Amino acid sequence: MTDKQSNLGGAAVKAPTADRPAAVRNIALVGPSGSGKTTLVEALLVATGTIPRSGRVEDGSTVSDFDEVEHRQGRSIGLSLAPVVHNGVKVNLLDTPGYADFVGELRAGLRAADCALFVIAANEGVDGPTQALWQECASVGMPRAVVITKLDHHRADYPNVLEEARAVFGEKTLPVYLPVDGQQQVTGLVGLLSEKLFDYSSGARAEGTPPQAYADQVAEARGGLIEGVIEESEDETLMDRYLSGERIDAKVLIDDLEKSVAQASFFPVLPVCSATGIGMVELLELMTSAFPSPLEHPQPEVYTPIGKSVGRISCDPNGPLLAEVVKTSSDPYVGRISLVRVFSGTVRPDSALHVSGHLSAFFGEARGHEDHDEDEKVGSLSSPLGKHQRTLNHCVAGDICAIGKLTRAETGDTLSAKEEPLLMRPWSMPEPLLPIAITAHAKADEDKLSVGLTRLGAEDPTLRIEHNAETHQLVLWCMGEAHADVVLDRLANRYGVQVDQVPLRVPLRETFAGRASGRGRHVKQSGGHGQYAVCEIEVEPLAQGAGFEFVDKVVGGSVPRQFIPSVEKGLRAQMERGISAGYPLVDIRVTLHDGKSHSVDSSDMAFQTAGALALREAAKATAVNLLEPVDLLSVLVDDDYVGTVMGDLSSRRGRVLGTEPVGQGRTLVKAEVPQTEVTRYATDLRSMSHGSGTFAREFVRYEPMPAQIASKLVQEQAEEF
Numbered sequence: 001m002t003d004k005q006s007n008l009g010g011a012a013v014k015a016p017t018a019d020r021p022a023a024v025r026n027i028a029l030v031g032p033s034g035s036g037k038t039t040l041v042e043a044l045l046v047a048t049g050t051i052p053r054s055g056r057v058e059d060g061s062t063v064s065d066f067d068e069v070e071h072r073q074g075r076s077i078g079l080s081l082a083p084v085v086h087n088g089v090k091v092n093l094l095d096t097p098g099y100a101d102f103v104g105e106l107r108a109g110l111r112a113a114d115c116a117l118f119v120i121a122a123n124e125g126v127d128g129p130t131q132a133l134w135q136e137c138a139s140v141g142m143p144r145a146v147v148i149t150k151l152d153h154h155r156a157d158y159p160n161v162l163e164e165a166r167a168v169f170g171e172k173t174l175p176v177y178l179p180v181d182g183q184q185q186v187t188g189l190v191g192l193l194s195e196k197l198f199d200y201s202s203g204a205r206a207e208g209t210p211p212q213a214y215a216d217q218v219a220e221a222r223g224g225l226i227e228g229v230i231e232e233s234e235d236e237t238l239m240d241r242y243l244s245g246e247r248i249d250a251k252v253l254i255d256d257l258e259k260s261v262a263q264a265s266f267f268p269v270l271p272v273c274s275a276t277g278i279g280m281v282e283l284l285e286l287m288t289s290a291f292p293s294p295l296e297h298p299q300p301e302v303y304t305p306i307g308k309s310v311g312r313i314s315c316d317p318n319g320p321l322l323a324e325v326v327k328t329s330s331d332p333y334v335g336r337i338s339l340v341r342v343f344s345g346t347v348r349p350d351s352a353l354h355v356s357g358h359l360s361a362f363f364g365e366a367r368g369h370e371d372h373d374e375d376e377k378v379g380s381l382s383s384p385l386g387k388h389q390r391t392l393n394h395c396v397a398g399d400i401c402a403i404g405k406l407t408r409a410e411t412g413d414t415l416s417a418k419e420e421p422l423l424m425r426p427w428s429m430p431e432p433l434l435p436i437a438i439t440a441h442a443k444a445d446e447d448k449l450s451v452g453l454t455r456l457g458a459e460d461p462t463l464r465i466e467h468n469a470e471t472h473q474l475v476l477w478c479m480g481e482a483h484a485d486v487v488l489d490r491l492a493n494r495y496g497v498q499v500d501q502v503p504l505r506v507p508l509r510e511t512f513a514g515r516a517s518g519r520g521r522h523v524k525q526s527g528g529h530g531q532y533a534v535c536e537i538e539v540e541p542l543a544q545g546a547g548f549e550f551v552d553k554v555v556g557g558s559v560p561r562q563f564i565p566s567v568e569k570g571l572r573a574q575m576e577r578g579i580s581a582g583y584p585l586v587d588i589r590v591t592l593h594d595g596k597s598h599s600v601d602s603s604d605m606a607f608q609t610a611g612a613l614a615l616r617e618a619a620k621a622t623a624v625n626l627l628e629p630v631d632l633l634s635v636l637v638d639d640d641y642v643g644t645v646m647g648d649l650s651s652r653r654g655r656v657l658g659t660e661p662v663g664q665g666r667t668l669v670k671a672e673v674p675q676t677e678v679t680r681y682a683t684d685l686r687s688m689s690h691g692s693g694t695f696a697r698e699f700v701r702y703e704p705m706p707a708q709i710a711s712k713l714v715q716e717q718a719e720e721f
Contacts, residue, residue: 015383015390016083018090021294021315021398025091028113033098035121036149038064039274041095047280048084063386064095079105081384089288092400101480104462108326111427112341114297115143122156126168128692143264151186151273174228175269192222193250200278232260258290294398303423313344317396321345323415328459338403347395349381354421356414379405410458432477434682441498452495470507506676508583509627512541518618520610532598533606539618542587549589559595563607570611579619581714626710627702628674635669637693642667652677
């Protein structure tokens with residue numbers, strides 16, 4: 001392994017262990033793509049002596065971005081774990097992707113974490129998706145803090161980004177340190193509560209007295225911070241003492257700040273510079289002292305395998321085993337690896353446990369794989385540091401570990417004791433809304449394709465695999481184009497499956513526009529037993545959703561009774577194949593009223609063929625309409641983009657049904673839009689709303705497609721085939 005591939009320098013790194021939940025902190029780093037999360041993890045690893053030097057995202061040498069796809073694409077696409085130890089506390093850093101397509105990995109990181117660290121670049125600011133994620137964390141009471149990175153960037157504007165963060169995240173988002181400049185670059189931080197300067201200008205951290213030039217800034221920022229901390233304090237007399245001029249002891253203020261952070265009522269802001277190491281020690285101190293331990297964070301709801309609630313189990317290493325698979329990955333040497341958050345009990349190597357995956361049975365939240373309920377044996381137990389697995393002899397409640405060779409456990413599954421099976425409600429996951437149709441490139445790829453997709457589906461709950469019975473296409477539902485690229489890349493490079501992307505076919509339907517008659521004549525004589533069948537039918541359209549009706553009005557035995565079901569069978573087969581464009585024919589009534597037969601040459605197959613011919617003949621006598629599925633789209637966007645979104649929906653032949661303000665500067669737009677117009681809407685909406693828009697869709701009904709669009713579609717498909 002070269003240094004470009006790893007920044008561990010070949011040194012053996014001991015796995016950090018925790019024997020009690022109080023000595024663990026699980027922290028998810030979240031924020032926009034390019035905000036510096038992965039680089040911040042590198043700096044924290046160096047600051048704690050976990051690795052000798054920082055890797056670079058550009059070189060593919062960081063601990064967090066170890067996947068080959070990440071190296072090829074130059075960005076994080078998966079959740080990764082990097083544990084460090086500071087002051088006897090194990091901090092599990094969960095680096096999450098910032099790109100919207102990989103929100104499934106982000107949600108998994110939040111599930112495993114007890115606190116969220118929002119990483120904002122000083123040269124970029126707060127974007128829409130980050131604001132939405134903040135509100136999502138607020139809705140579940142997750143403690144949060146903000147780190148403003150890239151102070152050394154030539155376009156860095158820390159004061160402006162700080163004000164933007166306060167405006168977006170709320171007035172309780174306040175700085176606890178003030179950056180100090182020297183020779184046009186940040187050289188240190190002033191602690192607003194301790195009133196000490198932490199100087200990094202010499203390359204090492206040294207304490208000192210804040211520069212006199214910063215006295216007014218420090219006093220103003222310190223006053224705002226103290227008032228914010230006291231307002232969240234449980235001591236009602238503290239504000240009176242402060243307003244009367246009494247100097248409040250820094251330790252009292254720090255204790256109150258730490259309690260407020262853990263209770264998710266106060267959100268500290270820290271300026272840091274990953275390149276120079278400024279702020280790393282201060283950030284680690286905040287993580288280990290103010291961020292909540294697993295004992296302080298509410299546990300998920302727990303159920304028995306039959307769906308009976310057992311409430312919330314306490315985070316006790318000696319309690320019943322309860323853990324959850326938050327990520328599944330495949331290693332070419334080790335095999336399947338399950339990243340697991342332990343909520344109760346203790347996991348040990350070579351022990352037996354129970355795997356529960358009854359997600360759809362009780363919660364209606366199927367993850368694209370079958371429900372399962374079985375026992376498995378724990379293989380090796382390890383603590384990941386990026387791609388490196390370091391052996392563990394146990395993992396206690398509150399901690400995170402990797403378990404090898406759990407052959408049936410998949411992302412989102414619950415792990416519990418064999419004797420006491422339990423089930424956890426899964427975390428919420430957005431629906432994949434970008435469909436792509438694929439086909440095996442060659443015959444040799446067909447057999448491997450199913451295996452590869454099954455494994456990818458087990459690893460990635462945001463990937464939905466559909467075998468569409470109407471269009472006969474294999475469709476992958478992805479979160480976006482970047483997600484689709486990763487899926488196809490892994491199929492090719494990990495599982496050796498080459499696929500071709502083909503145009504997606506929307507499941508249209510056909511129906512008769514008016515009454516028509518048809519005569520089907522199937523007469524062949526080529527020596528030996530011949531074929532003879534004639535049937536005459538009348539076709540009329542029915543109301544939408546009525547299906548197919550077959551009426552027998554044959555009199556006089558012109559069509560023998562034993563062959564009347566054959567006519568119906570032939571009609572149904574032709575309806576499945578379609579009449580004009582190859583889509584199923586629906587909502588018609590067919591009346592069989594006459595025909596002819598032969599005592600020797602008539603047969604079941606002959607009358608099936610005659611029935612199909614009669615239907616095709618009737619279609620020539622009237623118009624055949626194409627019916628397209630219409631979806632109800634519920635689009636949630638910032639108020640600034642409502643007009644743009646409504647105009648775009650109208651251009652897609654959509655009918656806007658109305659808008660509804662939902663608060664926090666966002667509006668819900670509802671519209672009925674043909675499915676043919678929204679196959680790429682996941683990508684288009686993200687573009688027009690600058691990443692802040694989301695949408696859901698549900699089927700409503702079928703409607704006639706406009707004639708000019710239908711004729712163009714039929715022509716395109718004729719050229720395609």
